[in-house]
Amino acid sequence: NAGVTQTPKFQVLKTGQSMTLQCAQDMNHNSMYWYRQDPGMGLRLIYYSASEGTTDKGEVPNGYNVSRLNKREFSLRLESAAPSQTSVYFCASSEAMQPTGKLFFGSGTQLSVL
Amino acid sequence: QQQVKQSPQSLIVQKGGIPIINCAYENTAFDYFPWYQQFPGKGPALLIAIRPDVSEKKEGRFTISFNKSAKQFSLHIMDSQPGDSATYFCAASWSGSRLTFGEGTQLTVNP
Numbered sequence A: 001n002a003g004v005t006q007t008p009k010f011q012v013l014k015t016g017q018s019m020t021l022q023c024a025q026d027m028n029h030n031s032m033y034w035y036r037q038d039p040g041m042g043l044r045l046i047y048y049s050a051s052e053g054t055t056d057k058g059e060v061p062n063g064y065n066v067s068r069l070n071k072r073e074f075s076l077r078l079e080s081a082a083p084s085q086t087s088v089y090f091c092a093s094s095e096a097m098q099p100t101g102k103l104f105f106g107s108g109t110q111l112s113v114l
Numbered sequence B: 001q002q003q004v005k006q007s008p009q010s011l012i013v014q015k016g017g018i019p020i021i022n023c024a025y026e027n028t029a030f031d032y033f034p035w036y037q038q039f040p041g042k043g044p045a046l047l048i049a050i051r052p053d054v055s056e057k058k059e060g061r062f063t064i065s066f067n068k069s070a071k072q073f074s075l076h077i078m079d080s081q082p083g084d085s086a087t088y089f090c091a092a093s094w095s096g097s098r099l100t101f102g103e104g105t106q107l108t109v110n111p
Helices: none
Strands: A004-007 A010-013 A019-025 A031-038 A042-049 A064-068 A074-078 A087-094 A109-113 B004-007 B010-014 B020-025 B033-038 B045-050 B056-059 B062-067 B072-077 B086-092 B105-110
Touching: A004 A087, A010 A019, A019 A031, A019 A087, A031 A064, A031 A074, A042 A064, A042 A074, A074 A087, B004 B086, B020 B086, B033 B062, B045 B056, B045 B062, B045 B072, B072 B086
Parallel strands: A010 A109, B010 B105
Antiparallel strands: A004 A019, A019 A074, A031 A042, A031 A087, A064 A074, A087 A109, B004 B020, B020 B072, B033 B045, B033 B086, B056 B062, B062 B072, B086 B105
16 A cells, blocks of 8 residues: 655756646545645645645645645645745645544655755 | 644654653644654654543553643653654644644664
């Protein structure tokens, strides 16, 4: 069982370039999330999708867009990358949008913006 | 603003020691407190969780202690092993809200 799969694992962008981070889960989960992890700042929620067809902003949504393509897939797009978006990005899923629901994380995408 | 403050930022112990990681929260509505463990190059994974109706929860060598009046909770790792070396995140939420994570603690257990 693959769980949550993220691609790519590593990416280097130049300032102003765009890219899409892909995420897919095979656990039939309803809710999916995008987090960024920066040293000393923990995990900060960028966007989430409580269920197929819905998306909402998290703590740090500026500079990002998301698409819940179907129940399995949730992508994160950087339209014009900035050095401040250098970070490790994690996709996660949970059975439902309940705070006690266990989050399952992917292995992350390490993004550098030069 | 919902916040969870975690300390220390990093911690080094010898094998067999008992590292303790502390978290403090502000929102008294929080009613679920999980800890996530993250190994290098991997995503975080749920380790153990507690609700405020109990003061302590043990799962194997991992224990959460909860102090509702002080709005603090902590993770203790008994008989720590080098394989426990990882980053640990506390988190909190209340019904209807999303998880708020602490800043993380990088634990190193030396052989």
